[in-house]
Amino acid sequence: MNDADVSRQIQQMVRFIRQEAEEKANEISVSAEEEFNIEKLQLVEAEKKKIRQEYERKERQVEIRKKIEYSMQLNASRIKVLQAQDDVISSMKEAASKELLSVSHHHHLTVTHHDHVYRNLLKDLIVQCLLRLKEPSVLLRCRKDDLHLVEHVLDSAAQEYADKANVEPPEIIVDNQVYLPPGPSHHNAHDIYCSGGVVLASRDGKIVCENTLDARLDVVFRKKLPEIRKQLFGQVFA
Numbered sequence: 001m002n003d004a005d006v007s008r009q010i011q012q013m014v015r016f017i018r019q020e021a022e023e024k025a026n027e028i029s030v031s032a033e034e035e036f037n038i039e040k041l042q043l044v045e046a047e048k049k050k051i052r053q054e055y056e057r058k059e060r061q062v063e064i065r066k067k068i069e070y071s072m073q074l075n076a077s078r079i080k081v082l083q084a085q086d087d088v089i090s091s092m093k094e095a096a097s098k099e100l101l102s103v104s105h106h107h108h109l110t111v112t113h114h115d116h117v118y119r120n121l122l123k124d125l126i127v128q129c130l131l132r133l134k135e136p137s138v139l140l141r142c143r144k145d146d147l148h149l150v151e152h153v154l155d156s157a158a159q160e161y162a163d164k165a166n167v168e169p170p171e172i173i174v175d176n177q178v179y180l181p182p183g184p185s186h187h188n189a190h191d192i193y194c195s196g197g198v199v200l201a202s203r204d205g206k207i208v209c210e211n212t213l214d215a216r217l218d219v220v221f222r223k224k225l226p227e228i229r230k231q232l233f234g235q236v237f238a
Contacts, residue, residue: 085233092228093221097195100213101183104146104196115149122146122198123153123160129200129209130161130170137171141199144179150198173203180212 104118122142130138142150151174158169184193197212221228 085229088232089225089228093217096217096221097184097214100195100217104143104183104213118196119149119153122149122196123157125198125211126150126153126157126172126200127161127164129198129211130157130172131165132209133200133202133207134165135170135202135207136168137173137203139173139175139201139203139205141175141178141180141201143182143194143196145182146196146198147174147176147179150174172200 103121126140140150140154154172154174155169158172161167162169180194180197180199181192183195185191193214195213195217197214197216199208199210199212201208
């Protein structure tokens with residue numbers, strides 16, 4: 001083999017090696033680009049997932065705030081409605097309290113039919129208290145303005161109780177030192193007042209029967225309150 005043949009073989013080997021290197025370089029380049037694209041896609045998807053999760057978290061927070069605000073507004077509206085209903089009921093009770101004054105109003109100098117009605121009412125209230133207390137001796141308090149009417153019916157009330165309870169007529173001691181408060185005054189609207197009626201107690205003060213017109217109104221109002229609410233507002237609130 002001469003020098004020319006050797007040179008050709010060397011050139012062929014160089015071309016072959018170069019071609020192999022180029023092909024290998026291309027393979028490495030393609031593989032690197034594919035890996036880069038895959039990694040880039042993974043990074044993009046991961047960022048998209050983070051963004052979606054953050055959006056969903058904020059969306060849930062917005063929904064929660066909306067529900068809280070709606071609940072607060074609903075509760076505020078309910079409170080306003082209940083307050084308005086209570087105002088109406090309070091006005092009714094106040095009107096009823098004013099009506100009580102017409103029941104117990106009487107003249108001091110002349111005896112009218114109205115006085116007879118209130119006097120008989122006082123007697124019935126005393127009898128009710130005696131039936132509850134069942135005491136042989138009791139202490140009675142009334143308004144100072146009602147004292148003459150109470151004294152007028154004491155004996156008949158004691159006898160009526162005795163007949164109903166089948167006992168001896170009890171001793172009824174009228175407290176001439178401490179009276180029930182007078183009726184309400186326009187000048188002192190916030191003072192303690194009593195619209196009429198009586199309070200009886202055992203001699204030791206351990207048992208008390210409050211039978212004033214105001215106390216009876218309170219009892220009736222509490223008892224009838226669900227019915228009143230239903231009649232006025234169409235439903236009963238707990």
